[in-house]
Every structure is written in structure tokens, then in C-alpha cells.
Amino acid sequence: MRLFATLLAGSLLAAPALSQNFDVAALRDAALKDDVAWDITEGLTTEIGPRLAGTEAEARARAWSVARLKALGFANARIEPFDMPVWVRGEEKAEILSPFPQKLVLAALGNSGATPDDGITAEIAMFPSLAALEAADRAQVQGKIVFVDHAMGRTQDGSSYGAFGGARRKGPSIASKKGAVAIVIRSIGTDFHRNPHTGVQSWEDGASPIPAAALSLPDAEQLNRIIARGKPVTMKLTLTPRNIGTRQSGNVMAEVPGRDPSAGIVLVGCHLDSWDLGTGAIDDAAGCGIVAAAAKRVMDAGKPLRTIRVVWFGAEEVGLRGGIAYRDAHLQEKHVVLAESDFGADRIYKFDSYVNPAALPVIDALATALAPIGIARGHNQARGGSDIGPLAATGVPVVSLSQDGTRYFDLHHTPDDTLDKVDRAQLAQNVAAWTAMIATIANSPVELGPVAPTGGK
């Protein structure tokens, strides 16, 4: 209780930035020994495993999550369901027939069209970048299997994903519109294992679905070398994914009720669904573990001023469906701040915010609390990605705790996204940072808004 006494005193007597240092620091440091985030990550990946949005596995994950959040002591643990169309993977095989017969490893992209069960055979038309495909004449593409390469490299902030991800997001529609019979891309990833990176793509207006898949990097480079020999390259491709119609997904929510119900909600989120190839450990069971563990640590220290709402969103991977459903259902509630953990489990190295300039003293206090665990202060133009993006865009303050993404795109959306990739010490550093952030903001009476809407989805 000493924490809140200090806070209340501080809010009356001094700048909020100075009111809570000691106790936040103690909570932060205790969290460096956290086991709760690991237990959630281990449990979800082991007892559920892959949990593709809208499938029975994701439904099992929701039931598991409500039970776990209740067991941790949260209030109001519940599911908010929504419906969605569901696409599921089928068989996937690729084989060079000539000039050098051999199999290649690939995985269908989300919403890929299907080949006949016995596959299609066509010549490869290679483009070294998405821009080259965009610039191509229809005659270069028509009737071909397009192969789009790119030069994505690893970056700490993950910015190469935005820069090169267009090959996946837009490549299939462009290829389809130019008459390609299929498209294969170099995986949007940075590792050199025979594990392709899947991910969602959507068909633009006027683009009819064609088979669309990603080759692992070793396979993409093999195809490059084969093409470089200068002979026509023929591929047989078999992809049999299916659209199985409308199914239910949902968001899982739980709360730490605040002392003042009118003081609004500190929303901390992650996503519960995963791609189907791995067990979704770094994307995003770890995020769910981090935000729940941190919220529990603040809860166990005493009732906070504001309500803390933990949201494990559904159906993030297939188009932020959970985030959109949440925005539509909860737009009228008072959200003090939105924050999401969805970039793996490696250490947090900086944080950004989006608050009214008048509230920057709260961010100053947060910077003070985070610096001792190696976290630098960034800018005040955070946008809030992933599931919180739709609501954030309407004009809600955001805090972004940036994880080191140097190895994130080695694992993201691949079969290799498994528990062994989670570093427990770095996971606990995340919990410490989130604990400090939640304790700082949920107990500060300072309003972080208003902020201007930023638009977008």
C-alpha cells in the first residue's frame, strides 16, 4: 500500500514525474525474476501449439486463456466473439522439372489460391524486386509462374519488413492482374533455414486469386542460381489451400479494476492467434505472457487508480480482425493509453509515446523508470501498430515499448517460431519494463490526452 500512498501524496504535492520513483523501481526490479510470462508462453505453446485464427485450435486457446487469466486473479475474464472467413493450408510442393530436376521448399501465403490437386506446370519469370514486377509488361508475365526476389536485411527496429514486405503484400495481386498463373516469392525473412515465412496478403480489386507461396531463403537463392544458368526453368507447383467459410474468432479480455471507475482504462495487449507453421512462441505467446505478467505484478501491489485491461486479441495475423472488432465495440469507453507487445521476446531497448505535450512529465517519469534496465527514450509520435492500431488511429494516447527485432524475422511466421527461441532473461526484462510502464500510468492522475486522430484503419 505504500506505493499508492506515495502516489497520492505525490499527485497532490509534486509533479507526477517525481511522485513514484522508488516504488516503481522496486516493482520493476522484482519483475526481472518473473516466471509468469514464461509459464504463459510455455503453456500456450505446449498445450495448444499453433492456433490459426478462426480454427478450433484458436477456440481452444481462448478457453485456455480465460481459465489462466482467472487463475492469475484477474477480474472479468471473458471472450468477446466475432465471426470471420477462414482460409486453411493444404498440401504444398514445388519441383524444378528442368533444367535441373529437384524439389524446393515453400509455404502458401494467406489467402493463396489453389492449384488443381495434381499441380500446375509453367515456366518461371523472375523479377529481382517488386518494382521490377510492377514495371513488367504483361507479355513477360502472362502464363508464367512469377518469382519475385528482394534484398531484405536484418534491422533492430524491423523496418526492413515494411520496406521489403511489399513482395508478399502486393506481389500476388500484381502478378495476377498481369496474367501470371502463380507467384512464388523469396520469403520475407532474414534466416537461412529451409523454413519458409508465410503471412497474409489480400487480393486487390480486379485480381483473381492465384496460387501464391514463399520459398525459404536457401530455396530462393537456389532458384536464382538455376535461373542464372540461362536456360528456361520449368516448375511444377502444387498448392491446395481452401476457404472453409465463416467461423468464430474472439478477443480474450481480463481486468484489474481501478479505484476510480471514471479514470478510464490502461489497455495492454498482445495477440492470441498465431500462424499455423510454428507454435507462435515469439509471435505472440510471449507478448501475452509479458502483458499479463506485468499487469498481475501491479495488481498484486494494490488496487491501481485506473483500470488495467489485458486484451489477448484474436485473428491479428489475418488482418487485425480482433483489433477492428475491439475498436468497434469499445470506441466509446475512456482509454487512457494503448500499448501492445507484438515483436518477439527479446529485450526492450527504447520506448516512444504519443501523448499531449502537457502530459510529458508522466513520460519523463517513465523514462526515469526504464533507463536502469537499458531502455532509451524515443520520440512522441508513436502510432501503435498491430491490434491497437485501429483504436489508436481514432485519437488515443499510445506507449510503444520497442523490442530488439534483430532476429525477429529469422523466426516470424515460420515453423521455427517455437518455445526454444525465447530467452528467459530477455523475456523478464520485458516484464520489468511493462510493469514499470503500467505502474506509472495506471497510478498517475494526469491525463495523457487529448491527442489528434492519426487516421488509417
Place this chain on the structure above:
Amino acid sequence: MRLFATLLAGSLLAAPALSQNFDVAALRDAALKDDVAWDITEGLTTEIGPRLAGTEAEARARAWSVARLKALGFANARIEPFDMPVWVRGEEKAEILSPFPQKLVLAALGNSGATPDDGITAEIAMFPSLAALEAADRAQVQGKIVFVDHAMGRTQDGSSYGAFGGARRKGPSIASKKGAVAIVIRSIGTDFHRNPHTGVQSWEDGASPIPAAALSLPDAEQLNRIIARGKPVTMKLTLTPRNIGTRQSGNVMAEVPGRDPSAGIVLVGCHLDSWDLGTGAIDDAAGCGIVAAAAKRVMDAGKPLRTIRVVWFGAEEVGLRGGIAYRDAHLQEKHVVLAESDFGADRIYKFDSYVNPAALPVIDALATALAPIGIARGHNQARGGSDIGPLAATGVPVVSLSQDGTRYFDLHHTPDDTLDKVDRAQLAQNVAAWTAMIATIANSPVELGPVAPTGGK
């Protein structure tokens, strides 16, 4: 020509150990810029790819190899064919049905039996080691799918493969004899990617074939965690490999004829076949590149005293069939020394020998030539593994150039054995070492034998 003039003078005037230093050093250092080994490795893995023993792909590899060795200037490039039974992989799927439904990734082991096309379903019986399976009662195993775990770690010399590989080599026969319906093992490997390690195993007398497969390490650890929850674990397993009867394999050979046909043969080998999952870059296209590049460098410096024979063995992976065929066909020829490169493409860090003590001055000279590129001298009890083992065991001198195997079992027998794993600088260091070794021994008139037979296959 200066090299050989020096050598001849040296052999008449001084100890052989002292006769060739300068020129061997020059050849060695020039080889640090070698491109030939890379070109062979790149060509074989790109233009052929996987080349399972006895298949049409291995036959294409033999034709490719003869053409390449001729083009490099070697004499007597030819194929020595032999027949063998061939086993090929089919479909492979595993799925936990209860208590936590999810798919696992595995690959059949060589000579695995097959399940029906629609699989088998049984309860898992787990054993933490091969010893635990050996000690088990029949009642613990009968009707079950056995799961054998182990604790293999990475070692520079690869010794953990011998220590823990019994789970693969013997586990299937033991499980079969105790009435198991199938066996899955933790891959004999050290990486944590979703790429299982295959490898050969043979059915002992009295062990009828059962389905036998290896789980990737993340999958084996997942199965462990699931079992640790304490409920019975049911797996559905589908493996449909087939024995396709007798096919042709063969050894590819080429030579640098020596000045003195009676001076015998310096045999430098590798194996041309690979497992089917990867493209066999480190196992063992790189080895073929290394020995051929080194032999060519010595050839290009002038005609050596002794004949250098390059042998790219066939069907190593499935039971040293090429090595046995070679021994049976060439036992009566005079082999001065045998050496094989079959442990990846990372740098050589030491060498061992097996020569008559009277010939140790030649090994002294070799040690002098290798020390400047970081290679330490080892012992004089080398046995010669892999394809040269059968002939070496009859009593033929051996030199073993030991490659750093720290990451070898991350890649060995997995889909990840691809060209991108080859480090060109380390590959060239191998060529430099082999060049120095061949130049030293092929030009020394000192006999390395006789040595006692060591027995074995």
C-alpha cells in the same frame, strides 16, 4: 618445376622432412585464394541438388562429375559402377491426437518400415536414453510408439555423434524386438530448427522393420513437455517409404598419373551421394571440391612422383557401399596413403596420421607445412573413417585432416545442408591444407607403411 627439382635434390641430399618446405608453402598459400572447390560445390548442389544413393539423381551426379573432372584436366576420369538395394522416402506426418492436438515435424530414418497409407495411432512410450529403452520390459514397449530422447551436445571433433548416435543406429531394432509398433527419436543433431536429421539405420537379425523417424529438436522437446503433463499421449504417425529394389550406384575416379607408376597411389576421397533432404553441400559436395581442387593444384605444379587418385565415392550415406566396392576392386593396388574429406567445410584445426614410425619425418614435414594455417599435429593412430575405412582397415597408411565440426551436426542430414552454409574462406583453408598434404606425400620417396591392419568393416 622448381618444386620437383627441390624435392628430388632433397630426397637425395637430406631428410625428406626438410626437402620441400619452400615450394609446399607457396602452393599452400596460393590455395588460400582457391575458387575451384567453391565452383565444384556450387555446381554440384545447384545443377544436381539432392543425390540419394542409387537414384537417378545420383546417376546424373556421376555423369556431371566425370565431365567436370575431365574439364579440370585429370586423367582416367571414369565411373566404376556397383549395384545396391534402394530405399526412398514417402509421405511423413505426425500428429498428437491427445491430450493436446497438434502436428509435429519428423523425417523417416533410412530403411524405415512403412505405416499403412492412412497411418497408425498408438500411445507414446518415452525413454530418456537408448540405455533406458534397452533396459525396458517388453510390457512397457509392446504396441506403443517408442520415443527415445538423448542429450547430444556440440563438440568440435564430432565425438558426440558416436556417443549419442546409438538412438538412431540401434534404437529401431531394439524397439522392434520389444514389440513397438513404431519409433521416433530426437534427431541426432544439435540445432534448434524444425528440420529433422535423417540417417541410415539397419535392422538387426530378428528385428522386423517398423516405421522409424526422427523429430526435429524443437518437436522432440515439445513432445517431452507434453508427456511431462502426465497424461497418456496418443500419436498418429504416417510414414510411407518404399524399397524400390536393386539400382546402380558407382564411384567416380580420376587421376594425376605419377612419374613412377610403381610408386603407388595417394588416394584422396569424398562422397558424391547425399541425403535426400538437403542439397548435400557440407555433406559432402564441399569435400569433393576440396580434394579435387587440391589435387589439381599439385597437378598444375608439375608431374608428381606418385599417382594421385581422386575418388568421389557413391552410396556412402547408406552404408559405405562405395568404400566397400572400392576396397574389393582395388585391394591389390599399392596405396601409399588414404585420406578423405567428409566432415563439412569449416576450417581444419589438427591432423592425425597412421604411418610406420620410420616414416614420421614425412609427417614432421607435413606438420611444418600445416602449422602456418593454424593446424596442430595430433597422434599417429588415425583410423580413417567413412569410405576409406574399409580399405584402411586392411593395413594402409592414413592421414586425417580434422575439420572443425562445432556446427556440423546443426546441418548434417537435414534440409538445411545447403550451399549458403559453406564459408568460402574456411573452404579455401581446407584446400590449402590438402594441397600441402598431397604435395608433401605424393612427392616424397619415403614409404609410409607398412602398418598393421586395424580390422573392422
